[in-house]
Amino acid sequence: MKALLWRDLALAVRAGGGFGLGLAFFLIVVVLVPFGVGPDRSVLALIAPGILWVAALLAALLSLDRIFALDFEDGSLALLATAPLPLEGVALIKAFAHWITTGLPLTLVAPALGFFLNMQPAAYAYLLVSLAIGTPALSMIGSFGAALTVGLRRGGLLLSLLVLPLYVPTLIFGAEAVRRGVDGTGAAAPLMLMGAITLGCFALLPFAAAAVLRINLR
Structure with a gap:
């Protein structure tokens, strides 16, 4: 698993992943x-949490089609299907690698970019936490969507259409957590709901992605 993770991280950096x-x-x-x-400035401060979350969501979409595409094209995915590591583990590792190369940098950079939108000081911590x-849920959902469209020519648009509706709950709760944190009305509920979505994605979607990959590799 560790070797596969390092391999995907190296490919993401070298191949512009x-x-x-x-x-x-x-x-x-x-x-x-x-x-x-x-x-x-007042308008920018009001819309800053939603804009940052939407921008992060769309940025995460850019590299989803590469999660399995490169391995499918060079035959590595077929070899991984016969390896001792189950495909569920492969899907999980690839989602984790996508988060490290995409979701984690976006998470770290977002508070700094909030300065351009005059985001209120109280919102920075809530934005970082949310x-x-x-973002791990975005990567896991994207991994499932990439498994669905692997092997399809020009499947990027179809992948976006499949994944975007599944991203909506995370987007809603993420932006709402930041707004509630700024207003002082309590951000615990949306953060907990978002955490439940992330845990549910990592509990269920690796199995769904593996099942789809087995079908596509037949």
Whole structure:
């Protein structure tokens, strides 16, 4: 498992698997928002949590199609299917590698980019915590979607259409946690619900992804 993780991390960095691309997209979206909505600082502060969460979600989408595509194209995925490590473990490791190269950098950079949107000081900690809890679910859901579309030509658009509706609950609870934290109305409930979604994804989706991969490899 450790060797597969290091291999995927190396491929992500060498083959442009989303590390720099996701961060660049995230930065561009955050910088362009003030040009679109205007320089009103109060408006920017109000929409900052939602904008940052939407930008992080879209940035995570950019590299989803590469989770299994490279291994499918060079035949490595078929070899992994016959390895001692079960496909459920393969799906879990690949989702974890995607989070390390995409979700974790976005989580760490998001509070810094909140400065461009005049985000309130009280929101920074809640944004960091909500992204740390929610982005692993985005990677696991994306791994399942990538398994569904592996082997399809130009499956990136289909992957986005399949995955985006599944991202909505995490997006809602993540942005709501930040807003409630700023308002002082209590962010525990949305954070707990988001944590439950993440745990549920990691408990169920590796098995679903493995089943889909076995079907696609036949």
